Amino acid sequence: MFKKLCFFLLLPFVGYSQSLNVSVENRTAGNQYETFGLSQQNVTISNSGISFPATGLNFGDFLSYGVTADYAMLGVLKNTMDGAKTFLLTTDADTLAAYPTISLSYSDPSLGIYPLSSGEVLLRNNIANFTLYNTQGNIATSGSSGSQSEGGESISEVAMDPDGKTILLYTPKIKQGSQVGSQAKVLSDNNSTDNIFYSSDRFIKHATVSDNGQFIILVTAKERTDDKAIILDRYGNELNSITTEEDLLAGYFTRDNDQLIIHSSRRAIVYNTLSSERIGSTSFRSPLILAQYFAEDHTIVGVTGSKVENTEIYRNLEFHAINLEQRDIARREFSGALGTSPSIGIQFLREARGQYTLKGTNKIINLRASF
Template sequence: MQNPFLCRAKSNDYLLFMKTLVFSLFISFAWFQGFAQSVQISEVQQTADAGNQFELADASFTLERGAPSFVAGGSYSADINVASGLSIAALGTGNIQLYGTNGTVLQSRDYDFQPDDSSIEVYAKPDGGFVLRENIANFLFFDSFGEISNSISNSSQSTEGEAISELAADPMFETIVLYNPVIVRDGVEGSRASVVKPNGITQNIFNSQDRAIRFVEVSEDGQFIGVVTYLSGTDDIITLLDRNGNELNSFSLNQDISDFRVSKDGRYLTLRSDSRVAVFSVTSGERMGSTSIRSGSIYFADYVPEEATIIALSAERSGDFLNDVQFHAINLEERSLERKEYGLALGISDAVPLRLNRSNAGNYVLTGLSTTLALNVSW
């Protein structure tokens, strides 16, 4: 005969389990079904050609196949500085020219190079100068008069080979990072990164013997450096450093990291992949919240701490156009979300970064697409 007290205990445990299960399901359901009151989208500014015209530094210019349209045919390499709206084009005629957004040539510098040299790249500076990468790992710094002010070799001197060196900087070029994405030593792919000090000397800030660098980015204000690394069979890792190279924390995402953003107060880090967004505390490393988006790929995501809200954009990309555009607002405190479709195609360029500016509570402006959009989110 069963002990009646034992039967009652089992029954109570079962009831407690069922109540907990129902409550958990309710919370999960509330997270996915608790919607914002509204998300409104309106056009602040739309260029004449919605496909390839963009606004930078209060001026409009046209991009065709990644290069400014005012550059004559034969453009070999081009870079746009979003702080000043200046673009530099290295032309196949043997010189480098600096243009304003209206197509005016600001300066021209003779330079002889081979058209098939993939290591040639130019980087525009907001002061009218530029940086030229040549010979895989050498960087020439030109001032606004077209004179060389500094020359830096970023070669690792590895006898087993290395990838072409890259440069990352904030728009004002206050923080400049030179990095070797891949350095092969003893048959293993490693990497390194250095900051360029004001006196032109480099200081090593990152070294890995077994992880290659996917990309390096400097935050818009120049205060943070993110080094994203990968190793086959492991998650991507981002090492976040301050502008002096001091490591603040490291974070991972179980998918390839596409982009990161640090909040203006420096307290939160937003990571995104093609289908997932996550927000972390910079100091503690705690994940504040995350969400998956299954409609298209994610092309933008940022966290607004004032409203504890993630704003994300997903779409299907075809060339330089985004179609089936959706905006997503996720409130981490309310555990609620909202989606809003945008019925028009938008022009996008890898040369023009997307930025979200907060006007006031619940009101934001997204720039960097062919149409500047105002978003209003009310919870």
């Protein structure tokens, strides 16, 4: 069936049998833009501190924070009387771990903390330097993704699977004379990194590691050329690449990694991961915030909207479900706006056939699609 589908262009029409119901999970219905539904609790995160409404506790000022991929734990980097300290907290405000970090510059704008579902914590303690702490608070390994380019480079970023099997450190932009390149490395166990990608003239726009840590997508670009999604294994072997005229924003694997979806602000395209066979695509009338493909249902699920200037708030929202097998589209507008955070990943999760949940925003959104 998929081999036939790749020859059709999915047209944005609405049939008669499809529907999409959108609802807000009750416990998050009253959340303001800075209060997020994490795990089973709501947590408020603002410049003045992190508070836990269920317990009434407040965690005061902090340098940086992060949330695990399953939204069950928070990592917080805090300046204390005894120096910089890392805290690993549950959404009930229970402290799972607390330990001092290496010396930090508190004014460093690149400080970042990335907690893993395993209980380990990755710390970006400089522009390109990273330190991984184990569950006991001891340094497990460290490494740098810096290029030492005389032309300068951007702050290094992180992409990883939930358990940290593959921790990808990448420098999105490296100035190389008149060109802009990039590089990506995998943090290894022996206080070093393994180089898996380098380009002197293509910069990295987005990176994703599959949930099992085996595969990587790098979305790269070069001025006056088409964007390219490069698929690698965790050792840096290039498995495939997909070139498109779309101005790509991101790419994600399906649960079994057999397919992937790449999307721009107006279009989402699904491919077979290894063969580049095009499974289907769809266009959107409004800017696309996120799109994922659920192969079990042959369905692309997405949300569009406009970002409020100088905020992390999105409004004019509309949810979409596109069935590639039946070539049907269902849409539903969402009244109100949603708050997000750069430190909290947003994603659609599949609950059952045709049932999906958007998490990582201030309100948890439930979708029910039928075709």
